[in-house]
Amino acid sequence: MKRTLIACPNLSLDRTMRVERAFLGNVHRSIESDVRGGGKGVNVARALKCMGRDALVAGFSAGRTGHAVLSLLEDEGIDTIATGANGETRSCLTVLSEAPPTVFNESGPDIEDDAWERFESTVTEQLDGAGIFAFSGSLPPGAPAESAARLIDRARARGCTTICDTSRAYLEVALAAGPDLVKPNLSEALALMGEHGVESMDVPPNALERAREAADALRALGPKTVIVTVGSAGVVYATEDETRAVPSPKVEVVNPVGAGDCFVAGLILELASGASLHEAALTGVAMGAAGCETFPAGLVDPARVRELRALLKG
Ligand SMILES: Nc1ncnc2c1ncn2[C@@H]1O[C@H](COP(=O)(O)OP(=O)(O)OP(=O)(O)O)[C@@H](O)[C@H]1O
Ligand SMILES: [Mg+2]
Incomplete structure (x- = not known):
């Protein structure tokens, strides 16, 4: 089987912490904590690994934090190929409490001079022999707006199936590059249609209906398939032939952050x-739901994935 290559430019040092209650302006003491290499593409690779499938992640590494991330990923057995950048790899913090998660994400190292070109050549070298190419997550400051689009063009030219999960201007430009599949969540999709809200974990009323409209509207802009994910409500996919919803099973949520990445891993597997x-x-959908049941982002219990998948007949 051909390799999966995941571009995750904005690697991060991910800390997940549980506190009793979270209030701005207070000192909090954690009752559970986890630290590991992260970034959306890393979460995808982690979820694939849980299911017994390897992937190669390509990302920027900067400063001491970059070194820490690379050694954590090595310990975890996630293959990573790094491009050096100035400054410091970002850190991201997810705080879990009684309320929906609170997330603090740094923006990432500055992409200056020829750093993006170096990253692009590294990724391009790895494209030969890759069956699936996924572009996953945000871009560090200074990356060109056409970052995702350029890599998708190159991957397609080498015959890869191309999946794009990014947002804002990067997604907007990538749509026109005609990837095989894009996977925004509902708020990312609505933002492209001019509806800007706060990025929250809440599912709005009529979510699947709105996702249906958004999936059709975004598909008209270039991609073959658009899948809009809507948290606990499930997903809507739109192709040339049909627009169809797949509802999610109900689960006890531990940490919903990274559910979208687990979802993408499920797509890649199939x-x-x-x-x-x-x-x-x-x-x-089974992988996204299973991803909500674990504390660190991107981790799934394969037995639980199979159980949830069996609940979703046809
Ligand atoms: N609370 C939940 N209960 C059941 N399934 C869920 C829940 N949250 C997410 N999922 C599943 O995972 C999929 C992806 O979730 P979501 O829409 O939150 O992605 P996302 O916002 O891209 O996540 P992230 O960017 O943090 O990875 C959903 O479409 C759904 O199938
Ligand atoms: Mg997402």
């Missing part, structure tokens, strides 16, 4: 073995 888009969406 698409790599030639399954239909509908099968891929079902496995993605």
Whole structure:
């Protein structure tokens, strides 16, 4: 089976912490804490690894934090190829309490001079022999707006199936590059349609209906398939032939951050073995739900994925 290559430019040192209650302006003491290498593409690779499938992650590494991230990833057995950048790799913090999660994300190292070109060549070298190319997550400051689009062009030219999960201007430009699949969440999709809200974990009323409209509208801009994820409500996918919702099973949520990345890992698993888009969406939904049940982002229990997948018949 061909390799999966994941561009995750904005690697991070991810800390997940549970506190009793969270209030701005207070000192908090953690009752549970986890630290590991992160970034959305790393979460995808982690979820794939849980399911027994390896992937190669490409990202920027900067400063001491970059070194720490690379050694944590090595310890975890996640293959990573790093491009050096000035400054410091970012740190991200997820605080879990009684309320929905609170997330603090640094923006990332400055991408100056020829750093982006070096990253692009590193990724391009790895594209030969890759079956699936995924572009995942945010971009460090200074990356060109067409970052994702350029890599998608290159991957497509080498015959890869291309998946894009980024947001804002990067997603807007990437749509026109015609990737095989884009996966915004509902608020990312609505933002592209001019509706800017706060990025929250709440599911708005009529979420699946709005996701349906958004998926159709974004598909008209270039991608073959658009899948809009809507947290606990599930997903809506739009292709040339149909627009269809797949509801999510109910789960006890421990940490919903990274559910979208687990969903993408589920898609990759199925698409790599030639399954239909509908099968891929079902496995993605099972993986997204299973990802909510674990404390660190991107971690899934494979037995639980199979159990949840079995609940989602056809
Ligand atoms: N609370 C939940 N209960 C069940 N399934 C969920 C829940 N939250 C997410 N999922 C599943 O995971 C998928 C992706 O979740 P979501 O829409 O939150 O992605 P996201 O915002 O891209 O997440 P992230 O960017 O943190 O990875 C959902 O479409 C759904 O199938
Ligand atoms: Mg997401």
